[in-house]
Amino acid sequence: MNPDARSSPDRRKLPADLRSARWFVPDDFRSFGHRSRVMQMGYAPIDWKDKPVIAIVNTWSDANQCHAHFRQRVDDVKRGVLQAGGFPLELPAISLSESMVKPTTMLYRNFLAMETEELLRSHPVDGAVLMGGCDKTTPGLVMGALSMGLPFIYLPAGPMLRGNWKGQVLGSGSDAFKYWDERRAGRLSDAAWSEMEAGIARSHGTCMTMGTAATMTGIAEACGFTLPGASSIPAADANHIRMSAECGRRIVGMVWDDLTPARLLTRGHFDNGIACAMAMGCSTNAIVHLIAMSRRAGHPVTLDDFDAASRRVPVIANIRPSGDTYLMEDFYYAGGLPAMLKRIASHLNLGALTVNGHSLGDNIMQAEVYNDDVIRPLSNPIYAEGALAVLRGNLAPDGVIIKPSACAPHLLKHTGRAIVFDDYPALKLAVDDLALDVTGDDILVLRNAGPKGAGMPEWGMLPIPTKLLKQGVKDMLRLSDARMSGTSYGGCLLHCSPEAFVGGPLALVKTGDRITVDVPARSIHLEVSEAELETRRAAWVAPPPGYERGYGWMFGRHILQADQGCDFDFLETAFGAPVPEPVIY
Numbered sequence: 220m221n222p223d224a225r226s227s228p229d230r231r232k233l234p235a236d237l238r239s240a241r242w243f244v245p246d247d248f249r250s251f252g253h254r255s256r257v258m259q260m261g262y263a264p265i266d267w268k269d270k271p272v273i274a275i276v277n278t279w280s281d282a283n284q285c286h287a288h289f290r291q292r293v294d295d296v297k298r299g300v301l302q303a304g305g306f307p308l309e310l311p312a313i314s315l316s317e318s319m320v321k322p323t324t325m326l327y328r329n330f331l332a333m334e335t336e337e338l339l340r341s342h343p344v345d346g347a348v349l350m351g352g353c354d355k356t357t358p359g360l361v362m363g364a365l366s367m368g369l370p371f372i373y374l375p376a377g378p379m380l381r382g383n384w385k386g387q388v389l390g391s392g393s394d395a396f397k398y399w400d401e402r403r404a405g406r407l408s409d410a411a412w413s414e415m416e417a418g419i420a421r422s423h424g425t426c427m428t429m430g431t432a433a434t435m436t437g438i439a440e441a442c443g444f445t446l447p448g449a450s451s452i453p454a455a456d457a458n459h460i461r462m463s464a465e466c467g468r469r470i471v472g473m474v475w476d477d478l479t480p481a482r483l484l485t486r487g488h489f490d491n492g493i494a495c496a497m498a499m500g501c502s503t504n505a506i507v508h509l510i511a512m513s514r515r516a517g518h519p520v521t522l523d524d525f526d527a528a529s530r531r532v533p534v535i536a537n538i539r540p541s542g543d544t545y546l547m548e549d550f551y552y553a554g555g556l557p558a559m560l561k562r563i564a565s566h567l568n569l570g571a572l573t574v575n576g577h578s579l580g581d582n583i584m585q586a587e588v589y590n591d592d593v594i595r596p597l598s599n600p601i602y603a604e605g606a607l608a609v610l611r612g613n614l615a616p617d618g619v620i621i622k623p624s625a626c627a628p629h630l631l632k633h634t635g636r637a638i639v640f641d642d643y644p645a646l647k648l649a650v651d652d653l654a655l656d657v658t659g660d661d662i663l664v665l666r667n668a669g670p671k672g673a674g675m676p677e678w679g680m681l682p683i684p685t686k687l688l689k690q691g692v693k694d695m696l697r698l699s700d701a702r703m704s705g706t707s708y709g710g711c712l713l714h715c716s717p718e719a720f721v722g723g724p725l726a727l728v729k730t731g732d733r734i735t736v737d738v739p740a741r742s743i744h745l746e747v748s749e750a751e752l753e754t755r756r757a758a759w760v761a762p763p764p765g766y767e768r769g770y771g772w773m774f775g776r777h778i779l780q781a782d783q784g785c786d787f788d789f790l791e792t793a794f795g796a797p798v799p800e801p802v803i804y
Contacts (some may be wrong), residue, residue: 221379231475234269234443238369241803242343243267245414249803253343267306271474273467274344275300275307276335276364278356280314282365285353285432286376287423288454292463296348296374299467305474307467310338317354317432323676325702326774328355328508329787332515335363341801345369348466352376352454354705357435358508361444364482365515366790370473372574373444374466375436377454378547379424384411389419391426392706393540396680403651404688424454427547429538434502438509440556441495442488443573447582451555453548469575476576486518487568489581494566495523497532498559500541500606501704503620503713507675511784522618522782526609526741532566533600534624535559537593540708541624542601544595557586560596588775597626610712612726612743613752614734617716617782619698625708629696631738633710634746635662635696639730642667643678650684657684659692662734666725667762669700669718670778670785674771679703679713696736700725700781712736712743714781720762721780727755732765 227421234240242253257267275296279289293309300307312334315324332478339347349360352375364371373383382389398415401407425432437451446466489509496505506525513520536559537545550559560567569580588594595601602624609618623631638661640646646665649655657663663681667673681697696710700718717723724745728734733746745752766772777787788794 229476232477235411237271237474238345239267239272239343253703255603257334258671269446271305271345271471272343273300273305273470273474274339274342274347275309275350276312276338276347276358276360277309278312278314278353280316282319283314283316284318284420284423285316285349285379285425286314289350289376292374292460293350295460295463296350296467296734299464300471301467302464303468303471303536305467305471308342310342310343312338312360315355315359323674323678324355325785326674328359328773328785329778329790330770331356331359331364332366332790335360336366339367339369340798341366346470346668347371348374348470350374350376352432352436354431354435354504357432357439358512361439361512362515362786365512366792368479368481370470370478371444371480372446372466372470372473373439374463375439375445375450376432377424377452377456377459377722378427378433378708379420380422380453380455381427381546381548382419382421384415384418387555388546389415390428390539390546390706391419392430392704393428393708395419396707400688403685418526422455426706428540428706429500429502429536429542429547431502431504432705433538433547434496434499435508437499437506437556438492438496441560441579442492443483443571443579446575447573448557451547451551453551455623458624472576473574478574478576480516483572483574484516484518485568485571489513489516489518489520490524491567491571493520493528494532494563495556495560497606498534499536500534500538500601500624503607503622504705506620506701507702507714507781507785508609510782511786514786515792516786522609525607529604529607532563533597533604534602534606535562535595535597535600537595537601540706541622549590549593554586554588555591557583559594561586562588562594567642571702602761606634608738608741610736610738610741610743612745614728614743614745615715616724617780619715619743620713621711621738622708626710630694630696630710630736631698632736633660634733634735635660637662637664637728637730637732638664639664639728646681649778650682653686655684655686656715657687659687659690661693662696662698664725664728665697665699665701666719666728667700669715669720670780671775672700672718672762673765674774675700675702675781675785677702677704677707679711680707680709681711698725698734716780716782716803718780722756724752724762726759727752729755
C-alpha cells in the first residue's frame with residue numbers, strides 16, 4: 220500500500236484547488252466564455268460552482284453490442300455524481316466492439332488510450348469514471364487515465380447472460396469455435412448452426428466465458444481500479460445499475476481526497492492483477508495488456524513475472540474455456556471475484572489500497588464462496604499451475620505464450636514437423652484442402668501476424684485442417700506471432716517475439732523443419748543448425764509495410780513488440796518529460 224494515500228482531513232482539497240477551477244473561477248475574458256457556454260447548455264452556476272467536474276468517458280455506440288446498456292448506465296453514473304455533489308460531463312470515446320471492428324481492435328487499443336488521456340487533459344475535469352468492458356476498452360481506458368494522472372474509477376460493463384440452445388448452455392466464443400469445427404467436419408446441420416446464432420448471445424454485456432473481457436475487468440478489480448465485486452455483476456442484473464450509481468458517488472470523494480493513480484498504486488497492485496489472472500484461468504491477452512498498463516503506471520511487470528506467478532498460483536475458477544462447466548453468471552452467484560481473491564489471499568498484497576479507500580484485504584474479508592465447484596478451494600484446483608506459461612528458445616528469444624490449462628495434455632511435450640504459412644489467406648485455403656499433407660503430430664505455423672505485421676489480430680487459434688477434424692483430431696500445436704481470443708482454447712503458441720515481420724526467428728522457419736516444445740521446461744526450439752539459420756537470415760527480405768499513410772502508418776512506426784505490451788513507444792511514461800497542463804489564454 221502507498222502509506223500516504225489514505226484519506227485524511229488535511230489532505231482534502233478545497234474548491235479553489237480543483238483543476239476545473241482554472242476554467243471557471245478567474246474573472247477574465249476567457250473564463251467568461253467558459254461559464255457562458257456552460258450556461259448555453261441550460262446549466263446555472265449553482266450546478267458547477269465549487270463542485271468537482273467529473274468526466275464520464277463512455278464507450279457506448281450502436282456498433283458495440285457489449286455496451287448496449289451504457290446508454291442508460293451513464294444516467295445512473297450521473298445520478299450518483301449529482302447525489303455526491305459533483306457536476307457530471309459525459310465524454311464519448313471510440314467504442315471498440317471486438318466482433319465488429321476490423322482488421323482487429325488491437326490496432327485501436329492505443330488509439331483509445333490516446334483519446335482518453337487527451338479527453339481528460341483538454342477538458343475542465345477533476346476526475347473520471349471510465350465505462351468499458353469489451354476486450355480492449357479496459358486496458359485502453361485505464362492506460363490513458365494512468366498517463367493523465369487524475370483520480371479515476373473503472374466501471375465494467377459486466378458479462379451477458381448464459382447462451383442457450385435447445386436447453387443446452389452455450390458459452391461465448393468457446394462454443395462457437397467448437398460447433399464451427401463440428402459443422403466443418405459435417406457433424407452439425409445448417410439449421411442447428413442458425414439456431415445457435417440466435418441463442419448464444421441473449422443480452423447486452425460482454426462474453427460470459429473467461430475471455431479477455433472477463434479477464435481484464437477482473438484484473439482491473441484486483442488492481443484496485445473498481446468497486447469491490449464490480450467486475451462479476453452480470454450486465455442485466457439490477458445490481459449493475461446500483462453499482463454504476465455508486466461509481467458516480469465514489470469518484471466525487473476520490474477527487475476531494477486527491478486519490479490519484481500516483482498516490483494509489485504500487486508494484487504490488489499489478490502483482491495482484493497477475494495472481495488474479497492466474498487463478499481465473501485467464502485469457503492469454505492478459506499478458507500484453509497488463510504489461511502495457513503497468514508500464515504506464517511506472518511499475519512495470521514482465522513476462523518473467525507472469526511465468527513465476529503461474530508456477531505458484533493454481534487455476535481455481537471453473538469457468539470455460541479452462542474449466543469445463545460454468546460461465547460468468549455462475550461465477551457471480553458463487554461469490555464472484557471477491558470470493559475467489561479471498562481463496563488466493565496468500566498470493567496477494569492485501570494492503571494494496573483500492574478506489575473505495577480501503578485495502579484489498581479489507582474488501583475481501585467478508586467474502587464467501589457459495590459453490591465450491593465453481594470457485595474451487597486451493598486443495599482442489601482446475602489446474603495445479605497457473606493459466607499461462609512463457610516459453611523461450613532459439614525460435615522465440617523474447618518469449619512465446621501458451622495456455623496449458625486449455626491445451627490437450629499430450630501436447631505439452633511434443634516435437635513435430637512445421638507446416639508454414641506466410642499469411643492468413645494461404646492458411647485458410649490450405650486447411651480446407653482435403654489433400655493437404657498434414658497429420659495431428661504436425662505444428663501449424665502462421666507468421667507476419669504480429670504487431671507490425673498485421674496489428675496482432677486474434678488469428679492465433681489456427682483452424683485445425685478439415686481433413687484432421689474428420690479423423691477426430693480435436694487439438695494440435697499451432698504457432699504464430701498473433702494473439703487469440705480469450706474464449707479460445709487448444710495448443711496455441713502465441714505472441715512469438717520478436718515477430719516475423721521484423722526478422723524474428725519465426726521468419727526463418729520452413730515447412731518440414733522440426734520444432735520441439737516443452738512446456739514444463741518452458742522451452743521451444745527450432746531443430747535447425749545455427750549456420751543454416753544464418754544463411755536463411757542473410758537471404759530474408761523484409762515484407763512491405765501494410766500502411767503508407769494515416770493512423771496505420773503511425774501504428775507501424777511506433778508499436779512495441781508483444782513482450783513489451785504493444786504500446787506506442789512515444790506514449791510510454793519513460794519516453795519524455797510529463798505533459799504540462801494546457802495553457803488557458
